[in-house]
Amino acid sequence: MDHQQEEKVQLFGMWASPYVYKVKWALSIKGMEYEYVEEDLGNKSGQLLEHNPVHKKVPVLVYNGRPVAESDVIVQFIDDVWKGQGGRILPEDPHERAMARFWARFVPDKLSPPIWKWFTTAGGEEQEAAREAAVEHLRVLEAELNLGRNEFFGGDSVGLVDLSLGALAYVIPMYEEIIGARLITEEMFPSLYAWMGRFLAAPPVKDHLPPMEELKLRFRAIREYFLKNA
Amino acid sequence: MASEKSSSDLILLDFWVSPFGQRVRIALAEKSLPYEYVEEDLLAGKSDRLLQSNPVHKKIPVLLHGGKPVNESLIIVQYLDEAFPDTPSLLPSDPYARAQARFWADYVDKKEFFGGEHGFGFVDAAFAPFTAWFQSYEKYGEFKVAEVAPKIAAWTERVGKRESVAKSLYSPDKVYDFIAVLKKKYGIE
Numbered sequence: 495m496d497h498q499q500e501e502k503v504q505l506f507g508m509w510a511s512p513y514v515y516k517v518k519w520a521l522s523i524k525g526m527e528y529e530y531v532e533e534d535l536g537n538k539s540g541q542l543l544e545h546n547p548v549h550k551k552v553p554v555l556v557y558n559g560r561p562v563a564e565s566d567v568i569v570q571f572i573d574d575v576w577k578g579q580g581g582r583i584l585p586e587d588p589h590e591r592a593m594a595r596f597w598a599r600f601v602p603d604k605l606s607p608p609i610w611k612w613f614t615t616a617g618g619e620e621q622e623a624a625r626e627a628a629v630e631h632l633r634v635l636e637a638e639l640n641l642g643r644n645e646f647f648g649g650d651s652v653g654l655v656d657l658s659l660g661a662l663a664y665v666i667p668m669y670e671e672i673i674g675a676r677l678i679t680e681e682m683f684p685s686l687y688a689w690m691g692r693f694l695a696a697p698p699v700k701d702h703l704p705p706m707e708e709l710k711l712r713f714r715a716i717r718e719y720f721l722k723n724a
Numbered sequence: 725m726a727s728e729k730s731s732s733d734l735i736l737l738d739f740w741v742s743p744f745g746q747r748v749r750i751a752l753a754e755k756s757l758p759y760e761y762v763e764e765d766l767l768a769g770k771s772d773r774l775l776q777s778n779p780v781h782k783k784i785p786v787l788l789h790g791g792k793p794v795n796e797s798l799i800i801v802q803y804l805d806e807a808f809p810d811t812p813s814l815l816p817s818d819p820y821a822r823a824q825a826r827f828w829a830d831y832v833d834k835k836e837f838f839g840g841e842h843g844f845g846f847v848d849a850a851f852a853p854f855t856a857w858f859q860s861y862e863k864y865g866e867f868k869v870a871e872v873a874p875k876i877a878a879w880t881e882r883v884g885k886r887e888s889v890a891k892s893l894y895s896p897d898k899v900y901d902f903i904a905v906l907k908k909k910y911g912i913e
Contacts, residue, residue, distance in 0.1 A: 548831065560820055567826045574819035588806035592794045599796065600780070634780060 503528035504556040506542050508535055509704060510712055512661030513565035514553040519657055520569045522698035524580035566598060569657060581651045581698070597639065597647070598658040605631045609662075612677070613669045613713075614720035628677060635659075636683050645692055652696050656689075663690040664703060668710055672717055734759035735788040737774050739766050741902050743853030744797040745785040746892050750849045751801045753888035755811035767909070798829055801849060814846045852889050855880040859896035860903050 505521070505528050507514035521528055533542055533552050545554045545561035555562045555571065562571050573583040584591050608631065611624035639647055639655070647655035667690075670676050680687040693699060736752070736759050738745035752759055764774055764784050777786045777793040787794045787803070794803045805815050815822050825846040832850045858880065870877040883889050 557820065562820070562823045562827070564827055564830055567823050567830065570826065571819055571823040574822060588803055589789070589792050589794065591806060592799050592803040595799045595802070596795055599799075604780075638780070 500558075502556075502558050504531060505529070506531045506533055506539075506545065506554040506556070507552045508533050510709055511552055512665065515661060515702065515704065516565045516657050517553045517555060517568050517572070518702045519652065519660060519698050520572045520583060522702055523583060523652060524572060524576040526572075526576060526580075566658070569654065573654075582648070582653065583657070584654050585648070594648075594654045597635075597655045600631075600635065601658045601662070605635070605662075609666070609669070609677070613673065613717060616721045616724060617673075625675075625677065629682075632678065632683060632686065636686050639685075646689070646696070652693070652698055656693060656696075659689075660693055660699065663693045664706070664709075666690075668706070668713055672710070672714055733788075733790040735762060736760070737762050737764055737771075737777060737784050737786040737788070739764050739784050741894060741899060742784060743857070746853035746856075747797040747849050748785045748787060748800050748804075749892040750852055750888050751804050751814060753891060754814060754849065755804060755808055757804070757808060757811065798833065798850060801846065814849055816846075848883055852883050853893065855884065856893045856896055856899050860900045863900060 503521070503526060505514070505517060507517070507530060509532060531539075531541070533539060535552070538550060542552065542554060543550055545556055546552075546563040549563060551563070553563075553565055553568060555568045557571075557575065562568050569583060584594055605628065608624045608627035612621055612628055615621040615624055644650065646652050647659070652660075666677055670678075678687055678690070694703070734752070734757060736745070736748060738748070738761060740763060749761075762773075764771055766784070770782055774784065774786060775782055777788060778784075778795045781795060783795070785795075785797055785800060787800045789803075789807065794800050801814060804811075805813050815825055828847045829850040832847065832854075884893070
């Protein structure tokens, strides 16, 4: 059944948001075409506010005129709506699905906050404490997520957990360059390190990455801002 | 030969007053699934079984199904829908409706309140446990839910009458007394 003709998909996003890329990668896994609308977050469009009145944020996916907000909700929606099409984002088995959903929460709940703190704090004790907290959580990830013979956490293709970790594959090296210190080395995190390279080269990801030079400038400015206003 | 997992393999590690644990109890009751309830006395410290079943967060509720752990209340509720497809579904079957249910359950988790009106479902199970705390909020906060959120007050009354909820929630007085115990223990006045 080809229902692509009747479907209209729009994605409201912002070029630097990792959550927007998560949705782009999910759409790419399903081979779906869509209209992309870039939002100026300092001057949000009427359409965005209408589609996401609760949080007023990107990304928002609009499917045949009906909006879906929150990147994790959107990704699962994409997997549901285009079930027979493209790759699987969530596994088949209920327990594996529960595990995938659990690990997908690990990044925003546990890992991202100390990484952000590390990036936005000047060198010193406080920054070192944040770095150590981040490393502790990365260790949990490295140990608990047994890649084994699999290329990705989703198996032989990118899945929900890969998508939730995904942005870190380009963000962490950028932070490391800006700060001048490493967070993930091949020595300390062999599985994660190898996964990062594979993820960035994976078919649904490699042509859908943010402009790196612009992003780096943006991150530098962000770090400067936080250091100045500490 | 693969062995079938039956619902008699269900164990819930929980703490009586936890609204997150109550979400799971409500879901299990909605589905008429029998299970073994194991009370973790969190004020006395965490059991080895809990620490092994949820090594990352070390929190209740944890559902053990055939010995395999599932963590996080909303993840557990979705798991029950998927592992027991012959029981009444909490999540709707339409993808868009499911997305809406997930969005609002996430909203509740972010500590905002919502009253559902479309038949008892995922969001109602997510939010119902918090209503047992309303009386305490009112007494401590000196406000009346009925005044500031009349729709929520009305929903609370409706949902409180549902058997699965009535059986799973503790009386508001018990919750109020528990808060007094906690305040004393942590020296908050």
